Amino acid sequence: MNANASPTAASRWAIVISGGVLMGLSLGIRHTQGLFMQPVTSSHGWPLETFGLALAVQNLVWGLAQPVTGLVADRYGSGRVLCLGILAYGLGLYLMAQAGGPAGFIASHGVLIGIALSGTAFGTVYGALSRIFEPRRRGWALAVAGAIGGLGQFCLVPFVQHLLAGAGWQNAATVLGLLVLASLPLALPLRARVLEKQAGLPGRPPGASVRDALRRRGFWLLNLGFFACGFQLAFIAAYLPAYLLQHGLGLEQAGTALALIALANIFGTYACSRSAGLWRIKHLLAGLYAVRVAAMLLFLSMPVTAASAYAFALVMGFLWLGTAPMTNELVLRMFGLRYVATLFGIVFLGHQVGGFFGVWLGAWVYDRTHSYEWLWIGAIAIGCVAAAAHWLIDDTPLAASDGPGLRLVRP
Template sequence: MSADASLTPSARWTIVLSGGILMGLSLGIRHTQGLFMQPVTSGHGWSLETFGLALALQNLVWGLAQPVTGLMADRYGSGKVLCLGILAYGLGLYLMAQARGPVGFTAANGVLIGIALSGTAFGTVYGALSRIFEPRLRNWALAVAGAIGGLGQFCLVPFVQRLLAEAGWRNAAIVLGLLVLASLPLAVPLRARLRETQRGVPDLPVGASIREAMRRRGFWLLNLGFFACGFQLAFIATHLPAYLLEHGLSLAQAGTALALIALANIFGTYACGRSAGRWRIKHLLAGLYAVRVAAMLLFLAIPATAASAYAFALVMGFLWLGTAPMTNELVLRMFGLRYIATLFGIVFLGHQVGGFFGVWLGAWVYDRMHSYEWLWIGSIAIGCVAAAAHWLIDDSPLVASDGPGLRVVRS
């Protein structure tokens, strides 16, 4: 019997809403970090590189912790991991507000919040939903939860803007921490049980599963593509406000651009999640990266105005986090469900290594060259690489053979 066969429609919606709201809070607060950059650096008298290093470390720690939290979720259940992640997130935001020097700020915003994100964002939530819902409803669950998460991100941008204007960045961080802690009950519906082993899929120990995945060239190509995704998103989310301010736009207009990214992400994540059940995922991902490249080239080719910034934000937002449910589904199809959170966590590490370089290099290059031009060029170049890498992925599933060992079913 399927894992969700006994769930009523209202119970299914409760689970999906809980996952979506948790992702909206977790990723929404992360999405607004660019709005904190100017008040934090000016208030402390720090360089952009100091703030950028903390945020870059957050991306790296998030990625390094994701395979560990994924393994914990696979073994002990997603609900426990989500609870721990929520508590760590609230504490990290509080300590970030209390920090007086770069070391304390980096430890809170970089290390603790990075760990918290690994336990509260899509790596854990999508793993839980993949276990709870049977294949015929899985794409729907991931798509709807992703869209709800995008809606949460969209709502948080103006909320954080107002908090920063009226209460200052320290109080804004504390309020956000309390908001995260208030979401603790939402982890309860996501207590996913281990599903039965899929028919024909080898039930290997976790170490053997990881080794088998790492023998596949497609696994490494998927990592390479997700590296590009992390680089692009972290660079744009963190540095787009500063880039627009440099070109004469106001902070309000920069905030509107971030809000439009989050707004378009609602529809883009849903569309990408639903498309994963209809077309070959590796081709969808290759096309997504190609369109991102075209959008960046056009954005750089025309004058930076409010209209061009908003149009760019809408296009990029539609393509923003749609990679996550499609990548999760591609890993599941290639390697099965048993260690989905663990294997997706390893792929996600590549995403976060890219995010580290996207944030830190953006600040490092700007502090020395007073221009973001080379970072845009780099984002375009690795986008081309990502499109090619996804097209070349062998997405055939790994199955148990009739004799000893494993075999790959060629599609």
């Protein structure tokens, strides 16, 4: 393909499908970790806090690694980052199945898979799509890839349930690792990278772009809002099954709730991505967090039944990962395209710090109180803070998002 040529219709679909499938596998396997909790802790005789700590470390490592993988993708292309992330994911799942003690489990499930997620999830995929597609097609690309990723997450829930029931959790983790490794060829269509700098910013180093971002209050408010998102999603994904089991529902119903979150996420991610081109993104994000708060308050005020759990899962699922493409687009509009993966990675670190506390505190509080009530209260409180923070963001562009000096090459 010519360096200055736009992707053809066929290649556009190949690119977004590849990105969507990679996200579906990466995030789908992570989405099912709540189903592994009881089998893993029961087979090893570990307290819940051990599993929770591994998940918390995974969230934190993912966040710490994301700015680094983002910078590598911005400078050398997303294809290399995706390939290394896929290899690390497969190895991490295999070592997780072989771990005999807490240290090995935390090193594999926490550290290695955390690094792998930074190279295979939306931080890298959305950055690649933002570079490959021109502005008029970018919203479509992010929306379709996000929807395909949501479909993958939905399909993985019953698949993992079947594996756990029929093969045990160690074999299930090994099978998932092989499935991830089989996706390695999907990194090839996403290997486009930026060759030239943006018009008006010749030779601009990444450090200068990062310093400009850190000087803006809006960048810190965006981090604060994404912290709340990470706290809410990590807590709900990890502990909603246990919360439902505690209130008398069965494992099948808990799994169905997770599947409904993934199903609704398909439509929610697409709708959020497309809405970013119609309304002001900071207002959309503020509204999203406000609706999440309302959904949690309503869920907690009602008796826990299968119907109420499924309704809550559908609402939260619709609002689940729609924050990611909108936040990526807001970063791009505020700071430009050249280092979008790096800057989104820094914002995403805030998301994962929130995820760390959502998972770790969930286990810590439950082991001491045998209740998740205080965690729900915390998720609601920081949701209110996130809604206010996004409303106050100054989203005035620092530099043009695109320019005539930008072109793409295939390395």
